[in-house]
Amino acid sequence: RPLVVAIDGPSGSGKSSISKEVARRLRLAYLDTGAMYRAVAWDCLERGLDLADGALVEAAARALDLELSTSADAERVVVRGHDVTAAIREPRISSAVSAVATNLGVRDELIRRQRALLAAHGRRMVVEGRDITTVVARDAEVRLLLTASEEARMRRRGAQLGGTQTAEQLHEQVVARDAKDSTVASFTQAADGVFTVDSSDLDFDQTVDAVLGVVHA
Ligand code: CDP
Structure with missing residues (x-):
């Protein structure tokens, strides 16, 4: 039986850690779509491509x-x-992505x-990103x-970055990136039929429980 759990959210919402735990609990595959955008950014920087050259960047992604x-x-x-699992999390990638x-x-x-990938896993997967509920897996x-x-x-x-960042750097990583991203995907307001879980005052376990509650509702 297919079970796609589509999770969108802004940077620092806890999306990745929560999505992984939900996938483990439900024994579903897990797809981090942000890692794919980060991989394209890594590849472009590695090749020294001009990120403003849209055609070149698109060609890099296609290939x-x-x-x-x-x-x-x-x-x-x-x-x-190249194993870029760690490299794609570097601030230079976050700034370019x-x-x-x-x-x-x-x-x-x-x-x-x-x-x-969804089809290859029989549509049993937790997919997280910015446009999953609205575009990638609207259904x-x-x-x-x-x-x-x-x-x-x-x-x-x-905390995730080990407290090494200044307040300004964090603002750049979180708030400024959301502003840039908001031009392609609207993730600040839930689309029709999309549940919202606000984790501001929830700890990790409470947030996982809230998400599982929606899955089992
Ligand atoms: O985890 P974090 O919020 O830092 O970001 P991420 O999920 O790793 O995504 C990195 C970047 O990829 C985002 O800032 C977006 O620019 C882009 N992204 C996107 O456009 N669409 C998605 N479905 C996922 C990520």
């Missing part, structure tokens, strides 16, 4: 040799044989690959927007 794990327990991203993600050709290609059995206040999101992202 991208990408291998991505679809298990919540083994995160692994490989581009052209929105430029890549606003390219409609890139989106078209990655959405196509995401839908193919998902469960559609959910995970939100949190700006303050909570900056606090979480800071």
